[in-house]
Amino acid sequence: MIVVHHLNNSRSQRILWLLEELGLPYEIKKYQRDPDTMLAPAALRAIHPLGKSPVITDGDITVAESGAIIEYLLETYQDSSTVRLQPPAGSAERRRYTYMLHFAEGSAMSPLLMKLVFDRIETSPMPFFVKPVAKAISQKVKTSFVLPNLKAHLDFLEAELHKSTWFAGEAFSAADIQISFVLEASASRGGLDGRYPKLSDFLQRIHARPAYRRALERGGEYAYAK
Known part of the structure; x- marks a missing residue:
């Protein structure tokens, strides 16, 4: 079992x-x-x-x-x-599937985790004389690196869904399952909003699937x- x-x-x-x-x-x-x-x-x-x-x-x-x-x-x-x-082995869809399967954790999650860490730095208890310095460093890292990368990833994924219904083609696949957490976390704290209609629609579609609900x-x- x-x-x-x-x-x-x-x-x-x-x-x-x-x-x-x-x-x-x-x-x-x-x-x-x-x-x-x-x-x-x-x-x-x-x-x-x-x-x-x-x-x-x-x-x-x-x-x-x-x-x-x-x-x-x-x-x-x-x-x-x-x-x-x-998708079938050797197909263009399979290559896209494999890429998305690894992109989700290999690239897309890193800036989301960094944003989570730096957001917590800004709100964590610390001596009053340290807090302005810590907050300034955190905001600098976020604005110069974290947020631009989050936007680049969301722009990329939005464009992918202009090519096909799902991330590996016209058929739902495990790549969609793998990428789901990235997009759910992005909707929660990473900037996924109404500017990304295809990604927002993707989240609505997966959340409506009976298997997802079960x-x-x-x-x-x-x-x-x-």
């Missing part, structure tokens, strides 16, 4: 969604973030040394990292499912599904 080691308000929600799209049976072991640090609990290190989510176990196999989990599940189980979530029901707290 596939077990998803699921952290609330995290990227592991994508794995629940993928499993629902594939119609595969699975169990969930839930973990809660520390309310002060917002980090995963130490108990996750018993599953994987880095103590992060998502992680799945499948018998004696442990797989971490969203992209690796997606590839493992599709390679192992897609043939037993009536659902195809990868994953929410099973996964519990997920603040990004708005």
